[in-house]
Amino acid sequence: MTYKDAIPEIAEIYAEKGYITERDISLTMIKLSIPMKEIDSLLDVLNKFSLKIRENESKPVSKSVTASNTNVTITPVQHQTETQTISTEASAEYIPDLLYFKASNCHGIGRMLSKSQFILYAGAVLSDSVSNNSHNVISKNRNRYQGIIENNVTTENIIFSSSSAAGCFVCGYSINGKITWKNEMGISLKKLLGEE
Numbered sequence: 001m002t003y004k005d006a007i008p009e010i011a012e013i014y015a016e017k018g019y020i021t022e023r024d025i026s027l028t029m030i031k032l033s034i035p036m037k038e039i040d041s042l043l044d045v046l047n048k049f050s051l052k053i054r055e056n057e058s059k060p061v062s063k064s065v066t067a068s069n070t071n072v073t074i075t076p077v078q079h080q081t082e083t084q085t086i087s088t089e090a091s092a093e094y095i096p097d098l099l100y101f102k103a104s105n106c107h108g109i110g111r112m113l114s115k116s117q118f119i120l121y122a123g124a125v126l127s128d129s130v131s132n133n134s135h136n137v138i139s140k141n142r143n144r145y146q147g148i149i150e151n152n153v154t155t156e157n158i159i160f161s162s163s164s165a166a167g168c169f170v171c172g173y174s175i176n177g178k179i180t181w182k183n184e185m186g187i188s189l190k191k192l193l194g195e196e
Contacts, residue, residue: 001034003042010046019052023156026122030153036109036123037098037184095192097183101167103127108154108170110163110181112189117159118177120166124154131173138168145169163189 006028013028014020025043029036046053095112108124126149130139141160142149148156160166163177178190190196 001032003029003034003038003045005032006034006042007045010042010051014051019054020046021054023122025053026157027155030123036121037100039109039121040098095183095189097192099163099181099183099189101170101177101181103171103180106152106170106172108166110166112163112181112193113159116161118161118163118166120154120158120160120169122154122156124170126152126154126170127172128152129172133173137165138172138174141165141169142172 006025009028009032010020010025013024025039025046026036028034029039029042043053097111099110099112101108101110106125106127108120110118110120110124112118126142130142145154145158148154148158158166158169160169163181164175165177167175167177167180178193178195179188181189183189183192188196
């Protein structure tokens with residue numbers, strides 16, 4: 001299936017509510033087994049039809065992120081009321097490519113937003129367990145976000161402080177995110193950042 005197969009179902013949700021949330025989009029893609037790498041194509045189509053896309057049930061958000069100075073307001077998870085502004089300046093720290101992480105029983109899609117912000121998109125499949133030898137922060141993050149994990153799949157986007165933190169969250173053990181996150185052509189984040 002492709003992102004085009006999600007459009008009728010998303011249109012039905014939109015007709016019912018008058019808007020659609022990112023969670024609705026992600027869950028539809030998961031339900032139809034559409035690869036999350038197609039989310040940008042789907043969002044482009046939805047934006048062409050001027051559909052109202054919301055981060056959650058109460059706040060609309062801007063969806064455009066470019067390699068120029070852009071501010072995107074994101075509502076953090078866990079029902080917090082304040083918002084977090086992400087500055088994505090054109091620099092070596094901002095990587096516009098979608099990045100993919102895959103281990104034996106888990107995978108996720110994300111993007112480097114800035115030097116200290118990495119977004120893990122909804123639909124990441126998490127490992128069943130957390131290694132006993134891993135950092136305590138992995139268990140803390142799993143507990144912190146347990147409200148948006150259903151059957152080991154994240155249902156909302158999550159912002160992490162680094163690609164390593166996002167990768168550790170997905171696989172449950174310590175990894176170097178700059179090596180394990182790769183773009184569609186298999187180029188590591190480390191190489192994309194010009195550190196190799």
